[in-house]
Amino acid sequence: MIIDLGYAAPDSLQKALQILKEDPSCKVLAGGTDLLVKFYDAREKMGNVLDISRLEELKGLEIGKDKIFLGSLTSHEQIYRNPQLQKIVPFLCRAAKSVGAPQIRHQGTLGGNLANASPAADLAPPLIALDAVVFLAGPEGERSFKLADFFTGPGKTRKNPDEIISGVEFALPKGDFRGTFLKVGQRRALAIAVASLAIALNFQDGVVKNIRLAAGSVAPVPLRARKTESILEGQKLAGLPLDKAADQLKKEASPIDDIRGTGDYRSQVLGNLLRKGMYELLSQEGVRENG
Amino acid sequence: MAKVKVEFKVNGREYSREVEAATRLLDLLRNELGLIGTKEGCGKGECGTCTVLMDGKPVNSCLVLAPQANGREILTIEGLSSGDRLHPLQDAFIKKGAVQCGYCTPGILISAYYLLKNNPRPNRDDIKEGISGNLCRCTGYVKIIEAIESVTEGREGHEE
Ligand SMILES: Cc1cc2nc3c(=O)[nH]c(=O)nc-3n(C[C@H](O)[C@H](O)[C@H](O)COP(=O)(O)OP(=O)(O)OC[C@H]3O[C@@H](n4cnc5c(N)ncnc54)[C@H](O)[C@@H]3O)c2cc1C
Ligand code: FES
Ligand code: FES
Numbered sequence: 001m002i003i004d005l006g007y008a009a010p011d012s013l014q015k016a017l018q019i020l021k022e023d024p025s026c027k028v029l030a031g032g033t034d035l036l037v038k039f040y041d042a043r044e045k046m047g048n049v050l051d052i053s054r055l056e057e058l059k060g061l062e063i064g065k066d067k068i069f070l071g072s073l074t075s076h077e078q079i080y081r082n083p084q085l086q087k088i089v090p091f092l093c094r095a096a097k098s099v100g101a102p103q104i105r106h107q108g109t110l111g112g113n114l115a116n117a118s119p120a121a122d123l124a125p126p127l128i129a130l131d132a133v134v135f136l137a138g139p140e141g142e143r144s145f146k147l148a149d150f151f152t153g154p155g156k157t158r159k160n161p162d163e164i165i166s167g168v169e170f171a172l173p174k175g176d177f178r179g180t181f182l183k184v185g186q187r188r189a190l191a192i193a194v195a196s197l198a199i200a201l202n203f204q205d206g207v208v209k210n211i212r213l214a215a216g217s218v219a220p221v222p223l224r225a226r227k228t229e230s231i232l233e234g235q236k237l238a239g240l241p242l243d244k245a246a247d248q249l250k251k252e253a254s255p256i257d258d259i260r261g262t263g264d265y266r267s268q269v270l271g272n273l274l275r276k277g278m279y280e281l282l283s284q285e286g287v288r289e290n291g
Numbered sequence: 292m293a294k295v296k297v298e299f300k301v302n303g304r305e306y307s308r309e310v311e312a313a314t315r316l317l318d319l320l321r322n323e324l325g326l327i328g329t330k331e332g333c334g335k336g337e338c339g340t341c342t343v344l345m346d347g348k349p350v351n352s353c354l355v356l357a358p359q360a361n362g363r364e365i366l367t368i369e370g371l372s373s374g375d376r377l378h379p380l381q382d383a384f385i386k387k388g389a390v391q392c393g394y395c396t397p398g399i400l401i402s403a404y405y406l407l408k409n410n411p412r413p414n415r416d417d418i419k420e421g422i423s424g425n426l427c428r429c430t431g432y433v434k435i436i437e438a439i440e441s442v443t444e445g446r447e448g449h450e451e
């Protein structure tokens with residue numbers, strides 16, 4: 001079943017995995033918004049293409065009583081426009097809305113965003129802050145990782161070449177849950193993040209609980225900032241140690257200089273995003289400072 | 292190299308072609324079907340002048356492999372007018388002076404068409420958002436936005 005025409009669009013995940021097993025070097029194609037840019041100069045070097053964009057198994061978007069599952073072919077537009085997601089996890093929708101422009105949002109997929117493993121992938125921070133798990137389908141069955149542990153370097157993940165991301169899952173937020181996603185780019189549309197930050201937490205009896213922070217574009221991978229979390233966890237809303245937390249967050253990050261900004265600038269922005277994000281969450285309706 | 296068969300509909304018409312796997316939808320439309328209204332600017336998803344609708348959704352045809360269009364329905368700028376009658380958006384672009392060099396125009400019209408189909412009464416921000424994936428080096432966008440606005444007001448670009 002090896003690809004004979006340089007292109008295959010199998011009609012089942014099982015067939016796709018079979019093809020990948022026989023030829024792990026073939027390029028998995030979903031929306032193509034990363035892959036075709038990468039091979040812009042040399043499409044003939046792309047080699048065999050395994051088009052997974054028609055696989056029904058990867059298209060689900062299930063919102064259950066306790067869990068939400070997003071199939072890997074879910075587009076940014078589908079995430080951004082989903083009315084239930086907008087209600088339950090509006091900050092995830094905000095991240096999806098911040099991606100590229102309408103064309104890119106319609107074409108680009110969740111699975112591609114994660115597999116591409118850019119430190120700037122906009123869906124990674126909110127999903128890490130939601131403690132999402134990523135599922136991989138492979139020849140030996142299914143594996144899963146906490147998304148926070150999935151990325152190993154720029155463009156690198158713990159996914160094997162013969163595996164396909166099937167989707168991500170996270171628990172439905174409970175209690176007085178709040179989340180935000182802030183992104184600084186160089187312009188309002190078609191902007192890759194200079195720095196981004198997702199915050200998810202509960203405000204419980206006037207105290208910060210279960211806080212998770214995840215930052216984009218400030219480290220070789222989307223970064224879960226656990227040390228900064230521990231500074232804020234359990235603290236009273238009145239008088240949060242935000243300066244201390246922002247300093248720690250800058251220490252946890254290791255931003256580099258590139259065309260979009262210097263490391264120092266990114267670091268400064270990151271600290272400010274934490275302050276801004278926390279103020280935003282604190283000023284939302286229904287926050288009570290003493291329980 | 293062996294070729295991949297692509298059977299699809301463009302502007303309501305059925306086509307069947309054999310292409311090399313690495314051919315882009317943009318190249319298939321322009322070079323094989325002669326639909327040269329769709330332009331190539333950057334080839335990297337940044338400029339939007341290659342925008343077409345695929346199964347009703349706006350995509351950059353420079354980032355779609357031609358075989359991915361198999362079984363799909365494509366709308367290009369050539370499909371916007373009906374016979375000699377321009378689409379109201381096209382009329383409005385002419386009347387409002389929203390076209391200068393015209394290179395961005397096919398893509399922007401497709402984006403605007405998609406916007407209005409899903410949101411017949413967009414405000415200015417919706418319009419800006421709707422065409423945010425399309426670059427124009429000439430007009431400064433003001434006339435383009437005014438042209439789209441004039442159609443949403445139900446004036447279809449006929450009034451001044
Ligand atoms: C102009 C432009 C603007 C952009 N702006 C943004 C932005 O603001 N924010 C942002 O985060 N991204 C942005 N991107 C990047 C890109 O659009 C997204 O990362 C998108 O989600 C990629 O998804 P895709 O389906 O198009 O991936 P593809 O290009 O199809 O694939 C990307 C990579 O992932 C692999 N892959 C895809 N799906 C799977 C799967 N299910 N299992 C295993 N491997 C898989 C492919 O083999 C490939 O290596 C932009 C891209 C462009 C061209
Ligand atoms: S040519 Fe396709 S987006 Fe520029
Ligand atoms: S009219 Fe020239 S690029 Fe828009």
